[in-house]
Amino acid sequence: xxxxxxxxxxxxxxxxxxxxxxxxxxxxxxxxxxxxxxxxxxxxxxxxxxxxxxxxxxxxxxxxxxxxxxxxxxxxxxxxxxxxxxxxxxxxxxxxxxxxxxxxxxxxxxxxxxxxxxxxxxxxxxxxxxxxxxxxxxxxxxxxxxxxxxxxxxxxxxxxxxxxxxxxxxxxxxxxxxxxxxxxxxxxxxxxxxxxxxxxxxxxxxxxxxxxxxxxxxxxxxxxxxxxxxxxxxxxxxxxxxxxxxxxxxxxxxxxxxxxxxxxxxxxxxxxxxxxxxxxxxxxxxxxxxxxxxxxxxxxxxxxxxxxxxxxxxx
Numbered sequence: 001x002x003x004x005x006x007x008x009x010x011x012x013x014x015x016x017x018x019x020x021x022x023x024x025x026x027x028x029x030x031x032x033x034x035x036x037x038x039x040x041x042x043x044x045x046x047x048x049x050x051x052x053x054x055x056x057x058x059x060x061x062x063x064x065x066x067x068x069x070x071x072x073x074x075x076x077x078x079x080x081x082x083x084x085x086x087x088x089x090x091x092x093x094x095x096x097x098x099x100x101x102x103x104x105x106x107x108x109x110x111x112x113x114x115x116x117x118x119x120x121x122x123x124x125x126x127x128x129x130x131x132x133x134x135x136x137x138x139x140x141x142x143x144x145x146x147x148x149x150x151x152x153x154x155x156x157x158x159x160x161x162x163x164x165x166x167x168x169x170x171x172x173x174x175x176x177x178x179x180x181x182x183x184x185x186x187x188x189x190x191x192x193x194x195x196x197x198x199x200x201x202x203x204x205x206x207x208x209x210x211x212x213x214x215x216x217x218x219x220x221x222x223x224x225x226x227x228x229x230x231x232x233x234x235x236x237x238x239x240x241x242x243x244x245x246x247x248x249x250x251x252x253x254x255x256x257x258x259x260x261x262x263x264x265x266x267x268x269x270x271x272x273x274x275x276x277x278x279x280x281x282x283x284x285x286x287x288x289x290x291x292x293x294x295x296x297x298x299x300x301x302x303x304x305x306x307x308x309x310x311x312x313x314x315x
Contacts, residue, residue, distance in 0.1 A: 004029065005310040007115035009208050010122050011233040012243055013044065013104075014111045015137065023066060025057035027235040028113060032057075033102065035111050039064040041077045044113045046100035049073060050081070056099065075099050108229060108245050109137050120186060123206035127214075127227040127247035134251070138263050139243035145274045146313070147209045147234035148282035150242055152302060153274050154211045154230040155203060157192055158295050163269050167262065170196065178294025181301040188301050193218070205302060207309065209234065225249045237313050238280050281313040282306070 006029055013026040019037040025047060026033040032047035034057040045066070047055045054070040061067070065074035065082060074083035081097035103114040108128045127133045143150050153159070158176050160169030173196060181190040187205040194201060195218075202214040209232035217224060229245040244263065283289055284307040291300055 004314065005119075006208055006234065008117060008119040010105070010112045010114055010118060011209060012110040012231045012241075013113045013233060015140070015243070016042075016106055016109050016111060019111070022060055023057045025055070026113075029115060029234055030236050031115055033113065034066070035104075035113075036061065036066050038066065038077045042104065042106060042111055043077045043079070044102045044104040044111065045075070045079060046102070048099065050097055050099055073097070108231070109135070110231060110243060110245075123186070123210040123212065123229070123231070124204070125212055125227070125229045125245065125247075127225070127249075128229070128245065130247070130249075133225070133227075133247040133249050135245065135247045136259070137243065137245045138260065139241070141242045141244070141267055141271075143240045143242060143271060143275060144238065145240060145271075145277070146238055146281050147232050147240035148302075148306060148311075149274050149277055149280070150232050150240050151205075151209045151211060151230070152282060152299050153270055154232075155205065155298050155302065157194075157201070159273070163273055164266055167266060167269075176295055179297045181298045183301060183305065188298070188305060190298050198222075203298065205298075205305075207305060208311070209240070223249070284311065284313075 011028055013028055013033055014024050014035040018024055019035065019042060023034045023036040026035055034045050034047040036043055038061065045056060047057050049056055049068040049070065051073050052070055054068055056066055056068055058069040059067045065076055067074045072085040073081050076082050079099045079101040081093055084093055103118055105112045105122055107122050108125050112122060128135055161171040161174045165171055177193055179190040179192060181188045187207045189204045192201045198218045200216045200218060202216065204212045211230040213228045215226040226248045231243045233241050235241055284303050286300065286303060
């Protein structure tokens with residue numbers, strides 16, 4: 001273990017529906033992981049056989065055990081080796097024959113993991129489990145970018161007219177109201193009233209890299225509700241993966257294909273910007289970039305929070 005505080009926060013590592021008949025390789029904070037479903041139990045292991053250092057993600061599942069491709073060592077859901085084919089009769093499996101396991105949980109169609117004891121609960125996204133909402137997941141989307149840069153982009157609404165003209169913004173109306181972020185135990189929150197489309201967007205940032213946005217209608221007679229979850233994971237300091245989950249309380253019939261194309265265009269436009277930002281690692285010294293009061297308030301508070309919990313980028 002290291003002293004990196006990011007190891008103590010929940011980050012997504014795989015889609016639940018990607019867990020089929022074999023192991024799924026993942027990476028978090030430079031650590032190679034393998035996510036596997038053994039029987040009814042999902043487990044996150046270090047992707048390393050204790051015997052000869054072979055990635056367990058190269059193996060397969062047999063009788064609810066993860067089998068290493070090199071010598072056939074088999075591990076159960078606790079990480080204990082329970083079968084060594086070459087072991088002579090009468091010989092016992094060494095007690096040290098265990099693979100490292102990590103805290104993990106399942107929520108919102110994703111497998112979440114921590115590399116150390118979790119500092120708090122999972123991010124909240126209540127609409128996912130609400131039967132009144134239809135849900136849809138898109139991703140994973142890989143970024144060659146720092147996870148905090150990706151997250152801050154999701155928090156930033158003033159780039160809409162310039163990066164997403166005609167999709168999310170209008171360059172003839174580039175002015176947005178100021179924000180007043182509120183620091184809460186798990187991160188921060190703020191709201192934006194957008195008279196362009198008659199909505200109020202409620203942002204909730206869960207440290208370190210997860211953002212939920214609940215969109216309410218200004219018209220009290222319009223009961224449509226739409227919520228989004230941007231769940232980002234730092235695979236390394238300069239690489240990340242983003243999952244996008246949406247929930248809405250009106251029929252989605254006939255809309256999903258159009259929305260998938262919309263999401264693809266928005267993501268590609270964001271990637272073109274975020275992957276070229278410099279410095280690559282989000283500056284936590286607030287003097288390194290110029291900021292505007294009000295509209296940059298959420299980003300400023302986010303950077304303060306990362307610094308406050310001890311984040312310092314290590315290449």
